[in-house]
Amino acid sequence: MKLYCLSGHPTLPCNVLKFKSTTIMLDCGLDMTSTLNFLPLPLVQSPRLSNLPGWSLKDGNAFLDKELKECSGHVFVDSVPEFCLPETELIDLSTVDVILISNYHCMMALPYITEHTGFTGTVYATEPTVQIGRLLMEELVNFIERVPKAQSASLWKNKDIQRLLPSPLKDAVEVSTWRRCYTMQEVNSALSKIQLVGYSQKIELFGAVQVTPLSSGYALGSSNWIIQSHYEKVSYVSGSSLLTTHPQPMDQASLKNSDVLVLTGLTQIPTANPDGMVGEFCSNLALTVRNGGNVLVPCYPSGVIYDLLECLYQYIDSAGLSNIPFYFISPVANSSLEFSQIFAEWLCHNKQTKVYLPEPPFPHAELIQTNKLRHYPSIHGDFSNDFRQPCVVFTGHPSLRFGDVVHFMELWGKSSLNTVIFTEPDFSYLEALAPYQPLAMKCIYCPIDTRLNFIQVSKLLKEVQPLHVVCPEQYTQPPPAQSHRMDLMIDCQPPAMSYRRAEVLALPFKRLFEKIEIMPEPPPRPAPPTSGKKRKRASEDIPDCKVLKPLLSGSIPVEQFVQTLEKHGFSDVKVEDTAKGHIVLLQEAETLIQIEEDSTHIICDNDEMLRVRLRDLVLKFLQKF
């Protein structure tokens, strides 16, 4: 059993597990941090961005100035943004039988895999994962296709040229695998290959393996997976949370007794406490608005935004923000808000109870009803008529490279009254801001990552006791920026096996058993040979020594044995003691039986009748196996 590691990003995993002759892909994460190397795509023509100077080599050679632009000392690729795909060469992806998706953030590379590798299998995911995943993909495609950019840069990717570029471009990995965004057609085709599953549903794969999704507590419909045969169990833990937010709590008990636990998707900000961050988010937001400034919150259209809106719902009135408009701008804003209300079965207990009343589980329904929260597909259209300042805008994309957020960065960046608050942990906020420098607006970093931290992980591992832990190499050492923090790594016994991109790991399995089924009734015995003649011939046949006699166990109590002998007509039995046991003598028959604790030896003349009689008497005292 082997694990092929196709992604180097610990929270956007993509692994392939070969398990009992099935090939199972675990998640399909798309590393979008590559887009940070590109210039933003402005919705409205931006003179600042289009007038950035081209970059030239130290020796003045400017042959790259069409592709690379410089902004405040950083160099960016001026092209359609590209994403870093999972490894496609390590294993023939057309042999993948199934893909298991754990949450909507971990399926963004799906169209690349299902549409371009000859994949013919099935994808399994929960309904909320598919619906919200579709929204995320739809938004992404929309953001990029809305601003068509003719230019596609490729010169800089040449290895010899890349070497000459400044950091971080110089250090960007796997640039040859970077690809442009997929189309909506590819998204639809990829999603049509998904089969919906529910938590704790047992799915049989070819009768050899059973896979089961379990609630992971991180997002609507997010799951961990159990992959097991009758005697082997792999737990795949990805993006899990023990905090009480909106999703159903994590199912830990079912992870017990795993032979191997693959652990991915831990918090990206292990030092930040999500609750504290939410508090800081609210107070910074209030402060800015009270001073007449606008607040920009770059975010995904689903997930943490539901929790933020819920906090604001409770906070708005007490903070005196009742008259401040909140805008949520995304091509899928409406769908996201509507979908969040219909997944009662996937929500935490409190929210379920509300649905039973029946009331919408999320209070943003009320925010919308009272007109405090308004949503728009984009800044064009109705929004421009309704737009009032100061206000709070939630919009994407958190990388600040495309989407309506680019417009607000350009619009509000010059005033120190305004604030941008980063809540999504996927992108370094400094890198995200780089192409907007110099910037006057305030920047607050409140990353909210509810996934497991290292303290919770070590508690979890103690609880579920896997035999072996497998995780990305990043988790087996402290983060590079905090190399003294030995507490910010996985600590378990035996030490976790680590993997990195493009590595193949042999999983330590000791298979001891295989399942068979037996019938309750014994099979009919072969009919005994009828005629005496035949029987004789049978006894003359050379016996097949492959037919094994049972093993024996137990010991023979001498006194009882002698009594039995006498009862069966042996009259001259004599017993002698020896160092290790006894010798029973049958003088007339010249037979000697040595009895010891663990052995019996019958020594006799060639009298088969007598020998068989003695044998059967001895066997009466022993157990057969």
Add this chain to the structure above:
Amino acid sequence: MPEIRVTPLGAGQDVGRSCILVSIGGKNVMLDCGMHMGFNDDRRFPDFSYITRNGRLTDFLDCVIISHFHLDHCGALPYFSEMVGYDGPIYMTHPTQAICPILLEDYRKIAVDKKGEANFFTSQMIKDCMKKVVAVHLHQTVQVDDELEIKAYYAGHVLGAAMFQIKVGSESVVYTGDYNMTPDRHLGAAWIDKCRPNLLITESTYATTIRDSKRCRERDFLKKVHETVERGGKVLIPVFALGRAQELCILLETFWERVNLKAPIYFSTGLTEKANHYYKLFITWTNQKIRKTFVQRNMFEFKHIKAFDRAFADNPGPMVVFATPGMLHAGQSLQIFRKWAGNEKNMVIMPGYCVQGTVGHKILSGQRKLEMEGRQVLEVKMQVEYMSFSAHADAKGIMQLVGQAEPESVLLVHGEAKKMEFLKQKIEQEFRVNCYMPANGETVTLPTSPSIPVGISLGLLKREMAQGLLPNAKKPRLLHGTLIMKDSVSSFQLVSSEQALKELGLAEHQLRFTCRVHLHDSRKEQETAARVYSHLKSVLKDHCVQHLPDGSVTVESILIQAAAHSEDPGTKVLLVSWTYQDEELGSYLTSLLKKGLPQAPS
């Protein structure tokens, strides 16, 4: 002999009071816990004393499963759990869990407040009862205990209705509850995989009916409503608050919009608005089309349908009113019916099945003079129409489901005996499986032969494979191993005898035989041994025969030594020594050697 036993306490050759006891693999499960709409005495609830007369029900039942929220499937639940006493788990889907307590409360109010019944369950009992409910997802495998598992499948019929598979080891039963095999305007069709249960317990409300196309029925319905409204008449449609109500509302709403009608449509009681809200929040349980478009247009937000007020019933002019309950046995629908019954311009449309004893059943069977409370006689002049919109599978649908699940046998409940008889024959003919239709209190026993899962040690399996023969179903082969039962009854291990001894911490007892075989041979012992060797070598071609340097001969692990006879120099003694495991070969060798050796070529 293992067996599955099924006893209906209700719904045996009857509709109403669904309650079926199933014993499978040593587990007892109760399927549904309904009330009977046709009775007002003790007979309205199942007779739980059948389970036990004086013990707690909890000790005799492993779990209770509720298929959907209709009262004939869950109406007795608070009585059963709080008044008779049951504390075990009660399983149902999320929408059922949400809606069930509301309908129970409604039922309680009618019984206690309107009819003044004493000794009925209270609101608090409904709450306490619902605390024992465990909600299940579709297709989730719920482990009730280590051995009993249940799984829900989509059943259509009403919001949240489910079929349940009950499984212990390799034995299983599927209970359909009520289901619908054709998608309608708001729900999808029931579906089950080829799970091959030992027994399928299916409803058979429409055992003999094969319904015409749904489109025709809908057109017919709309035509009748339209005509009545055009001539200024009033249309009463008795419905239950959840289920057909939403279906017909969607139908009328779209028709009103298309034809641009102005006559008002009302929906009685506050419950209905609430009901529509449930449909909005549980939209994932509705059909594909509604789910797909709900963001743009939620089908359960009606523009033309308004809330009804009691005073509206006396308004002049045409109107359409949906009123509860559906069988005209009590409540608002009955009140309106009494007001409108005398006018031949009006119409009542019964869109579903009516249980015997209800006013609905009476007018459908042609009765036009009804005796009401206080010896009043009500003459029915209004038109009475019956249009089957109940979301039950018809005969074709039932056959379809049997074909889907491929059960070993079928058991019919929730239908009338005569109609069941017909369907029973049809199922037995078409699928060649046994079909049962027990009456209430009658037990059906099905013998089963479950297979026993066993873990075979890879060592033993490999030893077997090493013999080079591939398994052949036609040629059984003996495999020697030891079956160990460890920890729990359900975990058997099949291991080699050596491993079994080791795991049990037992020492092997060696049983060895040494036989003296006398041979006439005056040559030296070594030569005798050599002759023995060459003889055996020639006879035992398939065995490993060796002549060891110390002069002894071995055949496999059997040792043969030649010794001189202490008294007779012309005789040699062969000592043949083997262990019990080589019994056959050892015995064979002694008899072979006893016959003497062939003359050596001199």
